[in-house]
Amino acid sequence: MSTITLTVNGKARTIDTDAATPLLWILRETLGLTGTKYGCGIAQCGACTVILQGDAVRSCVTPVARAEGKRVTTIEGLSPDGRHPIQKAWLDEQVPQCGYCQSGQMMSTAVLLTAIPKPTDADIDDALAGNICRCGTYKRIRSAVHRAAALMQEGGR
Amino acid sequence: MKSTMTFWRLATVVIACALLDVSITAQTRTEASKPFEDIAAVLASPRCANCHISGDAPLQGEDGHPHAMRVRRGLDGRGTPAMRCSNCHQEASSLTPHAPPGAPDWRLPSAAAPMAWKGLTAGDQCRMLTDRTRNGNRTLVDLLDHVSHDRLVVASWTPGPGRRLPPLSHEAFVEQFKTWIERGAVCPE
Numbered sequence: 001m002s003t004i005t006l007t008v009n010g011k012a013r014t015i016d017t018d019a020a021t022p023l024l025w026i027l028r029e030t031l032g033l034t035g036t037k038y039g040c041g042i043a044q045c046g047a048c049t050v051i052l053q054g055d056a057v058r059s060c061v062t063p064v065a066r067a068e069g070k071r072v073t074t075i076e077g078l079s080p081d082g083r084h085p086i087q088k089a090w091l092d093e094q095v096p097q098c099g100y101c102q103s104g105q106m107m108s109t110a111v112l113l114t115a116i117p118k119p120t121d122a123d124i125d126d127a128l129a130g131n132i133c134r135c136g137t138y139k140r141i142r143s144a145v146h147r148a149a150a151l152m153q154e155g156g157r
Numbered sequence: 158m159k160s161t162m163t164f165w166r167l168a169t170v171v172i173a174c175a176l177l178d179v180s181i182t183a184q185t186r187t188e189a190s191k192p193f194e195d196i197a198a199v200l201a202s203p204r205c206a207n208c209h210i211s212g213d214a215p216l217q218g219e220d221g222h223p224h225a226m227r228v229r230r231g232l233d234g235r236g237t238p239a240m241r242c243s244n245c246h247q248e249a250s251s252l253t254p255h256a257p258p259g260a261p262d263w264r265l266p267s268a269a270a271p272m273a274w275k276g277l278t279a280g281d282q283c284r285m286l287t288d289r290t291r292n293g294n295r296t297l298v299d300l301l302d303h304v305s306h307d308r309l310v311v312a313s314w315t316p317g318p319g320r321r322l323p324p325l326s327h328e329a330f331v332e333q334f335k336t337w338i339e340r341g342a343v344c345p346e
Contacts, residue, residue, distance in 0.1 A: 042251070043244075043256060049244075061251055061257060115239070126227060
């Protein structure tokens with residue numbers, strides 16, 4: 001057992017666990033943050049994407065030890081009230097169908113828009129190619145990313 | 158005793174590197190280049206060739222197919238925003254079948270010196286490897302250090318379940334590399 005200290009959505013957390021435990025297990029089972037989804041378990045689908053120190057990591061294969069002393073942001077931490085420009089854009093564009101992959105899609109989008117505030121279609125395709133949507137909502141996702149980028153430019157968030 | 162032997166072995170390598178132009182005397186070129194045949198087989202294995210690529214798109218799998226998820230080199234060889242190599246590749250290979258292999262600082266070779274081995278003969282691999290205009294200006298000592306100690310290279314021998322190991326053990330590979338240098342770093346025809 002190891003004691004891991006990390007910051008999740010702005011809150012300091014200390015957890016006693018096996019250091020190899022996937023970060024996803026800690027988020028969902030230990031901290032109750034179930035917005036991040038378990039998809040494939042082998043970093044092939046992107047449903048479990050969270051932001052670790054600025055990177056869109058696949059939490060299903062990320063040992064929690066990697067998060068020691070670092071900042072983790074999940075979909076619950078994107079905004080306190082669910083009104084982050086990315087979330088608003090997702091609603092405006094009516095993106096989700098089943099919705100299972102969408103938290104991962106939005107977390108990858110958050111990282112993309114931090115690096116490239118006004119992405120092209122190609123930038124979006126490159127950034128989100130690791131986030132699979134079985135409902136095939138890719139066209140709406142792309143529109144929502146453009147809309148979120150515009151909202152963030154307007155609102156400066 | 159062992160450290161003394163190691164010292165003289167390394168000293169021999171360094172002297173061989175320095176005297177490369179005049180080092181081929183007693184042995185024929187064929188004998189001298191022979192160790193590189195084994196080295197070439199390792200370089201051509203998917204564990205090396207999947208990332209030593211021409212272009213910007215890495216390969217994966219035993220058959221070297223294009224990496225899924227539209228993975229690209231990016232500006233620093235570590236992926237594009239939101240698709241960094243380390244988003245999936247951890248510091249060690251996963252023990253779960255089909256999960257990503259891992260190593261510290263997973264990355265592609267530099268775009269300026271990718272040393273893409275695929276499709277090259279052993280001789281062409283060797284000439285590329287030893288050409289400092291194409292190998293990132295590395296000396297033979299630098300190359301020996303890379304194959305001996307770079308943690309990403311060493312991780313090729315612990316790729317996770319379902320992936321073939323290179324055809325030599327890492328220890329044997331490094332020994333052949335040293336022997337090849339000692340014999341003058343002669344390239345096969």
